[in-house]
Amino acid sequence: MTDRSRSPYRPSRRPKGGGGQSGGKKNPATPPAPRDPARRTAYDVLRAVEERDAYANLLLPTLLRERNITGRDAALATELTYGTLRLQGTYDAILDACIDRSLKSVDKEALPLLRLGAHQQLSTNIPPHAAVSATVNIARRVVGHHRARFVNAVLRKVSARDLDAWLAVVAPDRDADAVGHLAVVHSHPRWMVNALAAALGEDPKSSDLTETEQLLAAHNERPRVTLVAKPGRASVADLIEGGATEARYSPFAAYLPEGDPALLREVRQRRAAVQDEASQLVALALTRVSVEGADARWLDMCAGPGGKAGLLAGLAGQRDARLLAVEVQPARAGLVAQAVQRSVRDAGRVVVADSTRPAWRDGAFDRVLVDVPCTGMGALRRRPESRWRRTPHTADELAPLQRDLLARALDATRSGGVVAYVTCSPHLSETRSVIEDVLADRSDVTVLRAADFLDEVPDVAAGDYVQFWPHRHGTDAMFLALLRKN
Numbered sequence: 001m002t003d004r005s006r007s008p009y010r011p012s013r014r015p016k017g018g019g020g021q022s023g024g025k026k027n028p029a030t031p032p033a034p035r036d037p038a039r040r041t042a043y044d045v046l047r048a049v050e051e052r053d054a055y056a057n058l059l060l061p062t063l064l065r066e067r068n069i070t071g072r073d074a075a076l077a078t079e080l081t082y083g084t085l086r087l088q089g090t091y092d093a094i095l096d097a098c099i100d101r102s103l104k105s106v107d108k109e110a111l112p113l114l115r116l117g118a119h120q121q122l123s124t125n126i127p128p129h130a131a132v133s134a135t136v137n138i139a140r141r142v143v144g145h146h147r148a149r150f151v152n153a154v155l156r157k158v159s160a161r162d163l164d165a166w167l168a169v170v171a172p173d174r175d176a177d178a179v180g181h182l183a184v185v186h187s188h189p190r191w192m193v194n195a196l197a198a199a200l201g202e203d204p205k206s207s208d209l210t211e212t213e214q215l216l217a218a219h220n221e222r223p224r225v226t227l228v229a230k231p232g233r234a235s236v237a238d239l240i241e242g243g244a245t246e247a248r249y250s251p252f253a254a255y256l257p258e259g260d261p262a263l264l265r266e267v268r269q270r271r272a273a274v275q276d277e278a279s280q281l282v283a284l285a286l287t288r289v290s291v292e293g294a295d296a297r298w299l300d301m302c303a304g305p306g307g308k309a310g311l312l313a314g315l316a317g318q319r320d321a322r323l324l325a326v327e328v329q330p331a332r333a334g335l336v337a338q339a340v341q342r343s344v345r346d347a348g349r350v351v352v353a354d355s356t357r358p359a360w361r362d363g364a365f366d367r368v369l370v371d372v373p374c375t376g377m378g379a380l381r382r383r384p385e386s387r388w389r390r391t392p393h394t395a396d397e398l399a400p401l402q403r404d405l406l407a408r409a410l411d412a413t414r415s416g417g418v419v420a421y422v423t424c425s426p427h428l429s430e431t432r433s434v435i436e437d438v439l440a441d442r443s444d445v446t447v448l449r450a451a452d453f454l455d456e457v458p459d460v461a462a463g464d465y466v467q468f469w470p471h472r473h474g475t476d477a478m479f480l481a482l483l484r485k486n
């Protein structure tokens with residue numbers, strides 16, 4: 001057991017009575033800041049992710065704000081939370097080797113402590129003894145002394161090896177089982193490694209999964225923050241003046257190397273927003289396809305939370321066109337309304353509706369974006385926990401809705417108009433399979449070579465389609481098909 005007197009994280013004692021505040025006054029509205037605020041906050045997020053499927057990217061900023069945690073503590077809490085979630089699969093394989101029973105039998109309050117402790121020991125510069133004692137201190141407060149002793153015992157076993165040495169013990173041999181090896185080393189579910197290898201055109205049965213490994217490794221890197229300057233409302237130069245740097249591909253993008261995007265005036269005024277560069281480019285590609293005749297009515301059928309709608313509304317306004325943005329969930333439609341607010345010529349309109357039951361007549365639109373609900377396997381860098389929430393069946397379960405939405409998008413488009421089918425996933429069941437299934441029943445569609453409309457981006461063509469990749473482009477893995485209605 002850790003010697004409390006030597007712990008650098010030893011909590012200070014509060015005086016009894018009088019609330020411990022200077023002047024003896026309590027403010028019941030303000031919860032006391034937790035001791036060791038960075039680790040405690042990381043633990044609270046990890047536990048909420050485990051217990052109630054919370055989203056770390058939403059909960060962490062909320063807790064940091066509520067607890068008034070800033071600066072180095074906020075940076076540490078962020079690193080510990082995301083770092084632990086990213087390598088959770090690797091840490092679980094190691095922890096499993098350190099306890100006598102199955103890791104699955106460890107309760108949901110203690111398990112995040114084990115992962116948090118393993119992360120500090122194996123992937124940070126925090127000295128192992130400090131990582132153990134600090135984690136055990138939190139364990140005493142949140143799960144009691146008995147289970148804290150269990151946490152202490154397991155973490156001491158973890159400290160016997162460094163990460164590479166542990167991987168040599170717990171990861172399957174690469175030659176015998178390449179997918180199993182990569183799954184443990186890069187912390188992905190096995191089925192997902194298979195699906196990603198197939199999407200990259202590599203044979204999951206071979207031991208040479210070089211590009212698959214690059215992709216898995218990229219999923220565990222911290223994504224850069226990319227901003228979009230909304231057309232007609234802000235410029236990239238404005239963002240660069242605020243501290244951003246020039247982006248590689250999108251004419252509307254800038255990268256923010258550090259700092260909180262909300263501190264930028266343009267972001268606060270909703271003239272700019274955070275948006276992945278590939279998200280910008282797939283929307284832009286739709287606007288680059290020439291259409292003969294009228295080009296006044298644009299439709300975004302799945303608009304929430306409004307990233308692409310915000311960009312499209314600005315571009316529509318600049319061309320004197322109008323964008324109708326449709327979203328089935330009222331709360332998300334509210335976010336779309338904020339995103340299109342004050343776009344050029346006020347070109348965006350938002351409605352709450354189900355796009356599979358269209359309230360518009362067939363052929364009413366010149367350009368249609370259908371950015372369907374999907375597994376989100378293209379955004380694993382930003383939502384690391386989502387890889388453990390999906391199952392091998394999630395993509396198949398979504399396919400009927402994706403097919404229905406694409407068919408309705410084609411119906412909504414006039415002859416000569418164009419549809420962009422977009423997913424934030426490279427999974428073949430949600431990308432080319434959906435298109436092939438829908439087009440098998442129709443003779444009124446021509447598939448365009450989507451990469452021709454994104455000349456500035458190298459290595460993005462996947463046959464007639466476009467597939468962005470984190471390891472090639474530094475973006476989310478967005479998929480795009482451009483379909484002309486004959």
Ligand SMILES: C[S@@+](CC[C@H](N)C(=O)[O-])C[C@H]1O[C@@H](n2cnc3c(N)ncnc32)[C@H](O)[C@@H]1O
Nearest residue numbers: 302303304305306307308327328354355371373
């Ligand atoms: C992948 S997200 C779209 C992202 C969005 N285009 C953006 O760039 O911010 C899919 C959205 O479609 C919405 N959705 C799902 N089914 C729908 C339907 N039948 N009709 C309209 N919207 C739907 C979901 O609520 C979700 O907000």
